[in-house]
Amino acid sequence: MIKTNKLVMIPGxxxxxxxxxxxxxxxxxxxxxxxFVKDFSEVIADLKAMWRCDGEVFVVAGSGTMGMxxxxxxxxxxxxxxxxxxxxxxxxxxxxxxTRKGLNTDVLSAEWGTSVTPEMVEKxxxxxxxxxxxxxxxxxxxxxxxxxxxxxxxxxxxxxxxxIVDGVAASGGADQYMDTMGxxxxxxxxxxxxxxxxxxxMVWASAKAMERRKSLGTIPESYIDFDKWLPxxxxxxxxxxxxxxxxxxxxxxxxxxxxxxxxEERYARHRRQAAxxxxxxxxxxxxxxxxxxxxxPTLSVYxxxxxxxxxxxxxRTVLAGEGAQTAGCLGGFAGKGFRMGHMGNIDKHTLVSxxxxxxxxxxxxxxxxxxxxxxxxxxKGLVNE
Numbered sequence: 394m395i396k397t398n399k400l401v402m403i404p405g406x407x408x409x410x411x412x413x414x415x416x417x418x419x420x421x422x423x424x425x426x427x428x429f430v431k432d433f434s435e436v437i438a439d440l441k442a443m444w445r446c447d448g449e450v451f452v453v454a455g456s457g458t459m460g461m462x463x464x465x466x467x468x469x470x471x472x473x474x475x476x477x478x479x480x481x482x483x484x485x486x487x488x489x490x491x492t493r494k495g496l497n498t499d500v501l502s503a504e505w506g507t508s509v510t511p512e513m514v515e516k517x518x519x520x521x522x523x524x525x526x527x528x529x530x531x532x533x534x535x536x537x538x539x540x541x542x543x544x545x546x547x548x549x550x551x552x553x554x555x556x557i558v559d560g561v562a563a564s565g566g567a568d569q570y571m572d573t574m575g576x577x578x579x580x581x582x583x584x585x586x587x588x589x590x591x592x593x594x595m596v597w598a599s600a601k602a603m604e605r606r607k608s609l610g611t612i613p614e615s616y617i618d619f620d621k622w623l624p625x626x627x628x629x630x631x632x633x634x635x636x637x638x639x640x641x642x643x644x645x646x647x648x649x650x651x652x653x654x655x656x657e658e659r660y661a662r663h664r665r666q667a668a669x670x671x672x673x674x675x676x677x678x679x680x681x682x683x684x685x686x687x688x689x690p691t692l693s694v695y696x697x698x699x700x701x702x703x704x705x706x707x708x709r710t711v712l713a714g715e716g717a718q719t720a721g722c723l724g725g726f727a728g729k730g731f732r733m734g735h736m737g738n739i740d741k742h743t744l745v746s747x748x749x750x751x752x753x754x755x756x757x758x759x760x761x762x763x764x765x766x767x768x769x770x771x772x773k774g775l776v777n778e
Contacts, residue, residue, distance in 0.1 A: 397715065
């Protein structure tokens with residue numbers, strides 16, 4: 394039997410295109426190699442310019458979760474007040490991090506499928522003095538996109554507060570401009586909309602955020618200390634921790650792809666394709682968990698049709714066998730649907746194949762649909778792409 398190729402359609406890692414794979418497969422060189430130092434410097438400069446950051450960019454071996462801790466560690470100290478805006482599981486992850494650091498945390502939580510709003514943030518900021526506010530741009534557990542630009546307008550009224558945006562499931566796929574959106578720190582990682590394998594965290598820190606770091610003096614953390622990495626970011630031939638050389642090359646190729654497409658078009662493409670992908674699954678009875686006003690352009694949570702009798706584990710197992718690997722839901726959505734990524738450098742073929750696999754899986758799991766109905770919706774949406 395011919396084996397069906399499996400598309401990685403989870404919320405991350407995302408599919409890695411051949412040109413990026415080729416960079417990961419290069420013969421590794423010394424981190425002080427002149428050509429690599431030049432490549433690393435260019436990556437940092439490009440990321441700084443593309444995100445319109447007036448401070449510093451850090452590219453460090455580690456996960457997105459490490460990026461979250463890096464953001465908190467370098468902008469707050471024990472006893473500070475932090476407001477955590479959470480739209481789900483990963484927004485809540487900030488709670489444990491901040492508590493362990495001895496920060497006083499207040500949490501603004503939205504019902505799953507909705508988002509914390511600027512009005513909620515403004516009201517909370519009027520109650521007490523905070524040193525930092527965190528917002529998850531795209532919540533991976535719910536497929537919700539927070540209105541970070543509108544929240545940024547509120548934050549501009551409070552210049553003493555550091556505005557931290559978790560961009561793990563958004564950066565490179567959803568609009569993020571630090572200057573106009575009033576963002577002080579953005580953190581992300583390589584394996585989501587950048588379309589690179591896991592292993593790198595990227596943190597953008599504004600001039601204001603760097604001033605906050607300076608005011609803290611020596612911090613308890615070592616590996617993730619901005620001050621330890623700053624000399625390396627200014628001159629990658631210097632050493633603090635060994636860089637993930639091949640992943641930096643892969644990130645450089647990812648950035649090249651982004652620049653070639655153009656950031657504005659890349660963001661617009663993600664929104665167009667997410668809309669038609671959602672519409673395709675809605676056409677066969679699936680429900681998008683996120684409210685329409687807050688649907689993310691990079692991933693979606695699809696809930697099984699009411700009365701379909703679909704067994705979650707069986708469906709996702711069959712779907713993987715049909716060629717599309719998806720992720721199970723979390724929290725209150727667990728067992729009720731699946732999470733699917735539609736971000737990064739995926740093309741029309743990938744989107745069509747994924748929807749076709751969902752249709753076949755529905756039939757194999759006993760949920761009667763009109764084959765080709767979802768595909769037809771998708772094709773109509775993609776015809777002008």
